[in-house]
Amino acid sequence: xxxxxxxLHMDQCPMVSTDGKYLFFTSFRDGQPYNxxxxxxxxxxxxxxxxxxxxxxxxFWIDFQKxxxxxxxxxx
Numbered sequence: 148x149x150x151x152x153x154x155l156h157m158d159q160c161p162m163v164s165t166d167g168k169y170l171f172f173t174s175f176r177d178g179q180p181y182n183x184x185x186x187x188x189x190x191x192x193x194x195x196x197x198x199x200x201x202x203x204x205x206x207f208w209i210d211f212q213k214x215x216x217x218x219x220x221x222x223x
Contacts, residue, residue, distance in 0.1 A: 177202035
């Protein structure tokens with residue numbers, strides 16, 4: 148389904164909304180840059196934990212019709 152849905156992290160539980168408009172899925176994406184050689188402040192750490200890209204599961208959604216049409220009519 149391309150980069151909009153698939154990632155290098157655990158993506159799971161795909162569901163299409165009852166009206167067929169949206170694809171919902173969970174993902175454990177971790178996009179936080181972290182330099183272990185530098186000390187991290189409490190504020191930076193809490194911001195990282197509260198981000199949707201903290202490595203914990205979050206729910207994402209995408210317009211299913213646009214994704215469906217792109218996948219069926221292009222060679223991406």
